[in-house]
Amino acid sequence: MKSYAICDCDNFFASCERVFAPSLHDKPVVILSNNDGCIIARSSEAKALGIAMGTPLYQIKDFLEKNDVAVFSSNYTLYGDMSRRVMSLLSKYSPVFWQYSIDEMFLDLTGIASGNDLLSYCKSLRKTVTQGTGIPITIGIAPTKTLAKAASKFGKKYKGFKGVCMIDDETKRIKALKMLNVSDVWGIGRRTNKKLDYFGIKTAWDFTQKSEKWIQKEFTVTGLKTWKELQGVDCINVDELPEKKSICTSRSFADQGLADLSQIEEALTNFTAECSRKLRSQHSCCKMLTVFAYTSRFRDDVPQASIYKTIELPVPSNDRQELTGYVMKTLRAEWKAGTYLYKKAGIIVWEMTPDNAIQSDLLDTVDRDKQAALAKTIDAINLKNGQDAVHLAIQGHDKSWFLKCEHKSKQFTTNLKDIIHVK
DNA sequence: TCTGGGGTCCTAGGACCC
């Protein structure tokens, strides 16, 4: 039998902020999305106040003030760095691990220990992470990943588990399934839950009592995988080091949005720069590229428009200048006459190939070696002097379209000038 | 007035071919 552990940071973004603001230890904390738009993370105290995920800030601004809630703009540099510290500690506890998200990691603990020994192993792991980083975590252990996720739900909900919950025999499995709402099962979302509700399926246990055939018919292969995993059959496999199949860089624009082509051009050029950097960092080139821009779906008082155009590159690339050229050409070709307030835009790249295996085109006139050398040099300069110290002219420098973030904490861990002073 | 960003996987349906 397999043993998987899911290690999940508690209220990750809020916990990161609290590491550097200890006075907020028992206080409600919320984190805002880009543009300070809506709530994307909450401390347990904030959850207890009934603040829902995704609530627009303007709707609850007064409520936050009244309840003395600490408010932060998102600081992804800080969260990314804290995540790296946590993941590095976790990965020392098993040769087989898989980082599932910024704040979660699966460990394959098969054969490392079992029963009470496995429990102690994970308790010591939890202590190491909390002491080493200041971030509290919860660990769920079970023979399948879906059951491990369920175990971590219980670990978070019931304090008696002290952050480590294990489902390792039939009695515990059945008990857990009967206590678990089917909507809380990993892989069951809102829509599926609605359908399940219609069939009178309330708990994970109810779900597992249906026949395999029926599940397959109503919920396709995805539902069937979840069904099997809940029975204890390990069938969700993951790559240990997954290469991304697509990379997306997109943003919403502040306030009403942007109307001018030149502003969207500037924004998209910056997104392209970021996207090409992500491509180069995983040593990939992309063959396909999508450019998109939308007006706000929440507004019916202004005209709506959307641009969504995919192109195929003659030769796969990860070069900023070259990709920018394609993006500009596509945007200008798709630009719609009339005045529209674009609220969001971005680019997606996919169909990746390794950057050392590019099949060049006979008609390709670009000197690929020269291009790669230039990109490498610019990346090195920017690493040393700050992102986009060297940039394309069209990227602009006033960044008028750029993000609103009025409550941002400092880069405590990644910028020397923001380091904490000890008196 | 203000409402996130970045992923994966699956399927329905259109285009095309025989």
Added chain:
DNA sequence: TCTGGGGTCCTAGGACCC
């Protein structure tokens, strides 16, 4: 002009995750 079915490939969009 009428008449059919089956296969593949592609893509937009849905559903889910954090």
